[in-house]
Amino acid sequence: xxxxxxxxxxxxxxxxxxxxxxxxxxxxxxxxxxxxxxxxxxxxxxxxxxxxxxxxxxxxxxxxxxxxxxxxxxxxxxxxxxxxxxxxxxxxxxxxxxxxxxxxxxxxxxxxxxxxxxxxxxxxxxxxxxxxxxxxxxxxxxxxxxxxxxxxxxxxxxxxxxxxxxxxxxxxxxxxxxxxxxxxxxxxxxxxxxxxxxxxxxxxxxxxxxxxxxxxxxxxxxxxxxxxxxxxxxxxxxxxxxxxxxxxxxxxxxxxxxxxxxxxxxxxxxxx
Amino acid sequence: xxxxxxxxxxxxxxxxxxxxxxxxxxxxxxxxxxxxxxxxxxxxxxxxxxxxxxxxxxxxxxxxxxxxxxxxxxxxxxxxxxxxxxxxxxxxxxxxxxxxxxxxxxxxxxxxxxxxxxxxxxxxxxxxxxxxxxxxxxxxxxxxxxxxxxxxxxxxxxxxxxxxxxxxxxxxxxxxxxxxxxxxxxxxxxxxxxxxxxxxxxxxxxxxxxxxxxxxxxxxxxxxxxxxxxxxxxxxxxxxxxxxxxxxxxxxxxxxxxxx
Numbered sequence: 001x002x003x004x005x006x007x008x009x010x011x012x013x014x015x016x017x018x019x020x021x022x023x024x025x026x027x028x029x030x031x032x033x034x035x036x037x038x039x040x041x042x043x044x045x046x047x048x049x050x051x052x053x054x055x056x057x058x059x060x061x062x063x064x065x066x067x068x069x070x071x072x073x074x075x076x077x078x079x080x081x082x083x084x085x086x087x088x089x090x091x092x093x094x095x096x097x098x099x100x101x102x103x104x105x106x107x108x109x110x111x112x113x114x115x116x117x118x119x120x121x122x123x124x125x126x127x128x129x130x131x132x133x134x135x136x137x138x139x140x141x142x143x144x145x146x147x148x149x150x151x152x153x154x155x156x157x158x159x160x161x162x163x164x165x166x167x168x169x170x171x172x173x174x175x176x177x178x179x180x181x182x183x184x185x186x187x188x189x190x191x192x193x194x195x196x197x198x199x200x201x202x203x204x205x206x207x208x209x210x211x212x213x214x215x216x217x218x219x220x221x222x223x224x225x226x227x228x229x230x231x232x233x234x235x236x237x238x239x240x241x242x243x244x245x246x247x248x249x250x251x252x253x254x255x256x257x258x259x260x261x262x263x264x265x266x267x268x269x270x271x272x
Numbered sequence: 273x274x275x276x277x278x279x280x281x282x283x284x285x286x287x288x289x290x291x292x293x294x295x296x297x298x299x300x301x302x303x304x305x306x307x308x309x310x311x312x313x314x315x316x317x318x319x320x321x322x323x324x325x326x327x328x329x330x331x332x333x334x335x336x337x338x339x340x341x342x343x344x345x346x347x348x349x350x351x352x353x354x355x356x357x358x359x360x361x362x363x364x365x366x367x368x369x370x371x372x373x374x375x376x377x378x379x380x381x382x383x384x385x386x387x388x389x390x391x392x393x394x395x396x397x398x399x400x401x402x403x404x405x406x407x408x409x410x411x412x413x414x415x416x417x418x419x420x421x422x423x424x425x426x427x428x429x430x431x432x433x434x435x436x437x438x439x440x441x442x443x444x445x446x447x448x449x450x451x452x453x454x455x456x457x458x459x460x461x462x463x464x465x466x467x468x469x470x471x472x473x474x475x476x477x478x479x480x481x482x483x484x485x486x487x488x489x490x491x492x493x494x495x496x497x498x499x500x501x502x503x504x505x506x507x508x509x510x511x512x513x514x515x516x517x518x519x520x521x522x523x524x525x526x527x528x529x530x531x532x
Contacts, residue, residue: 168362173350173376174379174380190366264407267410
């Protein structure tokens with residue numbers, strides 16, 4: 001046990017996190033409060049057609065909530081979101097793993113994925129409407145197409161960045177390729193996969209609203225476009241802010257999930 | 273049994289520098305034998321091909337020409353007859369020490385209680401019985417390397433291959449682990465082939481030292497120190513140690529380009 005002293009110093013280094021005098025959430029809350037106050041003060045001076053302000057938006061929110069329209073729209077939006085986004089994870093992650101690990105798959109599919117990421121999806125939505133109709137299916141399809149590429153590309157890049165030495169560990173223990181993929185490459189790629197899944201939240205939300213703009217008969221996107229057409233700017237902001245809040249909440253949830261499934265990541269980065 | 277033989281092993285690869293292809297000869301007809309139960313050190317300056325030779329012996333790289341045999345049979349890739357300890361331990365960071373050792377055993381097909389008991393046995397052998405639940409980043413460098421050694425030993429290979437196993441550690445930790453490796457060798461009688469650039473380490477641990485220079489065998493030096501080697505301080509101060517060390521030093525410098 002020659003290196004007990006060394007292990008002690010390692011332990012104290014792990015325990016000595018950067019101590020902040022003010023908690024992080026307090027800074028975030030203060031920042032949000034200041035923005036809301038400034039918005040409230042200066043927003044009131046603007047013609048209500050051209051802009052709005054927090055208290056007016058909150059009133060519009062309550063009105064929408066009471067009329068029952070908001071609940072229905074939320075449900076209409078969230079169901080295709082979950083399906084499209086879930087399918088993007090279920091397909092994007094394995095696809096990225098395979099493309100990153102096998103050069104034939106990379107040569108055959110890599111170019112499609114890179115191209116697909118840059119695909120001007122907005123221009124394709126009318127075509128998708130022809131294929132899938134105006135309802136649930138087209139929304140799920142657009143959300144899927146918006147989010148599958150960043151998830152796949154991030155996973156692919158993650159596989160590429162797995163240290164060769166960790167693969168050597170598997171090889172030296174005569175692990176078959178499938179086991180190396182599942183038990184070494186996948187966990188080593190997890191931070192990249194989670195980053196891709198988080199990035200995709202924003203794109204999926206945008207995809208959802210785009211789909212609803214073109215179909216314009218349901219969901220939060222319909223509320224946005226209908227109230228915009230009626231010059232009811234305050235009501236228009238309600239779903240926009242709800243979507244932003246949902247995206248932030250989903251990101252926080254994913255961050256929490258990442259710390260559960262990949263607790264070693266904080267240790268490697270020296271965070272605590 | 274565990275006799276390793278490198279026969280005429282050569283390794284060439286092409287390196288692209290500024291668009292021009294250069295043929296690099298990492299190993300040039302290297303031949304030597306490690307007898308059963310023997311400890312052999314591969315020593316030489318950086319880039320002399322010693323790590324490449326070890327990786328070829330493990331089966332992680334293919335020789336351009338030549339063969340490696342273990343107990344007379346030519347190797348085909350990696351196998352459980354050989355275990356490797358990497359320079360930086362290379363533990364899987366998402367598994368704790370115990371699970372890292374169990375990982376290797378699982379690959380070998382071991383399951384259930386035997387899996388746990390075998391892993392514990394080897395972690396105890398390297399003195400880590402009380403830290404088995406720690407993940408790699410909660411272990412010091414020396415402790416990580418002990419886990420690496422336990423993982424390699426646990427699959428019960430005939431031959432232990434080590435790539436500068438203590439090169440990344442501080443002097444005191446290194447000496448401690450050298451003593452423990454001598455102890456483990458005395459108990460398990462494994463054949464050990466290890467790469468080092470440390471003259472003292474080569475003399476202290478090995479029965480013979482293979483000196484390499486530019487991918488070629490320069491000289492094989494016998495170490496006239498008897499086993500078991502318990503009192504490392506006394507050995508370090510002995511005449512035989514100093515003479516052998518000087519002999520290897522001269523062999524290393526004989527092939528090196530002079531600075532004058």
